[in-house]
Amino acid sequence: MDGEHRYADRPTAADTVAGFLAALAILGAALALVWYPGRVGTAAILIALVACGLATTQRRLAAFALAAAGTCWFVGMVIAVLIDRPIF
Numbered sequence: 001m002d003g004e005h006r007y008a009d010r011p012t013a014a015d016t017v018a019g020f021l022a023a024l025a026i027l028g029a030a031l032a033l034v035w036y037p038g039r040v041g042t043a044a045i046l047i048a049l050v051a052c053g054l055a056t057t058q059r060r061l062a063a064f065a066l067a068a069a070g071t072c073w074f075v076g077m078v079i080a081v082l083i084d085r086p087i088f
Helices: 013-032 037-054 058-082
Strands: none
Touching: 013 037, 013 058, 037 058
């Protein structure tokens, strides 16, 4: 067994960072539902985009984070308009 293929399935440092960024984006998306969706939701979307760019083995988590951030941003905006809360 040669040494090149032994570590092929191990996540890289970029994958670890992408996983943490995706988790942070999901948390930010949940916060955007209740607290300033214009600020927090936009930041969550940007963090999720960075996670998508870094991810290789964490692609599904990063894609879920991006979908969650976009959905929660939209729903948070709708909630803020309906109950007359500040968006930014």
